[in-house]
Amino acid sequence: MKITTGLSALAVSLSFAASAAQAEKWDMALAYSATNYHSEIAAEFAAEVTANSELEIVTHPGGSLFGGSEIFGAVRKGLAPIGERLISALGNDDPLYEVDSIPFLASSFADARKLYDASKPSLVETLEEARLHFLYSCPWPPQGFYTAEEATGLDALSGLKFRAYNATTSKMAEGLGMVPTKIEAAELAQAFATGVAQSMISSGSTGYDRKLWEHVGFYYDVKAWLPRNMVIVNGKAWNGLDDATKETVTKAAATAEEKCWSKAEELDAWYVSQFTENGMKVGTLPAEIQEAFEKVGAELRADWEERAGDKGRAVLEAYEGMK
Template sequence: MLKLSRAVLIGGVALGGLASTSSFAEKWHMPTPYGDGNLPTQIAYSFAQEIKDNTKGDLDITVHSGGSLVKHTEIPRSVKTGQVQVGEVFLGILGNENPVYKHDNIPFLATTFDDAKKLWEAAKPEVSKQLDKDGMMLLYAVAWPAQSLYSKEPVNSLADLAGTKMRAYSPSTSRLADLMGTTPTTIQVPDIPQAFSTGIIQAMITSPSTGVDSQAWDYVKNYTDVQAWIPKNIVVVNKRAFRRLDKATQQVVLDAAKHAEAAGWTKVAARAAKDKATLIANGMTVSEPSPQLLKELQAIGKTMAEEWKAEAPKDVGAILSRYQK
């Protein structure tokens, strides 16, 4: 089989990816930002397989995991412009485009899976509306385990982090790092080990799954289980590509998306527990946050929630009103 370069492959998709013929199976490409060991990627593979099975191969989606086809930050634009038909993205990285995308990156707004699911249902109408304006349609979302603190040294209060550099991966996490008295430094998942090893960062707040994926025990020893928020990946489809499908195939895609989202919410809690146990098994110290640290982080969460609402009072207010009912 010939190996095509990334540029050639994307160019080919851009020229012919949205075209449909009656003689050949429809071929779609689905870039994802995370590796095969992560739950969202595993669900993406199942999503694609269900569609292939239920269309008898008439719609064949190739999943390109780990940023292998399109870099994470470029995935939304690639879907929007039709270079690829469907893609997965961490919702929080869209925060600079519209405040509604920040809802699941606000510390302590929703810290349990039940609350996070309720928040998602409250935010979904506003998120869908904004995606629609950009030529995309929401298919499904997959939650991550709650985000907690990784550090080289034990942290009992924010004073212990003063002057350090903290990994940021979205506008909200950059603001959080600022409010914590640290310096935000944008680092994507594949670069985490090197960033710690070379002193570019000394701390991060992320999920136990990301810690396992990047083998956090090789560069940090402390995991403080603050469970600050529960973010999500979303999977979106180019509207033109979706509309070119016949009605029966559209329904297969929508059904598969419904099943994928249900699987994500069902499996995420078990994955969180498994990955936390893996951190412990590899020698990391996993501890509960001190009352002082928790109080300080909750105060930051309140500040960020107020700032978030001030960015877009109508849209954010609608999300909070539905969530708080």
């Protein structure tokens, strides 16, 4: 009897030890399709962490775990330990999140990287205040203008239903006489197919992923700005990791970030070439519309500087000092 009891206790002890030794699992919420380069690089990041630590990360692309608009809140509340979110969509939380989407402030990859470097310290600090840990940030290609019909002049834009994904795009639409409507990336094809959206500003990546040439006839290479996504971790989940695992995750994040910047630049021209191959007309905006875009952009920058205050001005000064 004593032997049996002893063996049972040993079995229970070994069971607990085995459970403790098992890898912790994190489900990573992603908004974009599995074939989008953001999701592909996130999957590579997850695989690197899983292979080199006791932490297993499993990605859930296409909004399958949480929709794009839900991911930031889900990570902050601990409903998901890790996730990726478009930074500028969070402008209602803090104007600093919108800095990468100020029209025509940084229209090239080189300038966008400088703006990221200038804003990163404040971004990390702002996230820490929200009990979130920053891992890496990945850019989208420069934003272009999509329209179902040819944009011949400002009159052609009046009343168009414009897909907006953040406050900047909503305000830009209004300034140009269009009607903004909030639509997440996963819903784009249906929105254009049903007439809920007739135009938008977004990257070539978004248009390619959603095969928008099936619903949209024109793409104008405006290069308005280069927005970024960021990968964040719930603060409590991060603090629960041991130092060795934190180091592995941080190293994998740095690798993912460099891959992502390179991939975005590599794909930029290719995406646009695919539009042409699939029947879309690609070109530049008429001068009247381009000037109107830039005028509204200047107004939005002034508005952002006022809302962002000293913290925002410090970021812009740091950025200008890098140019």
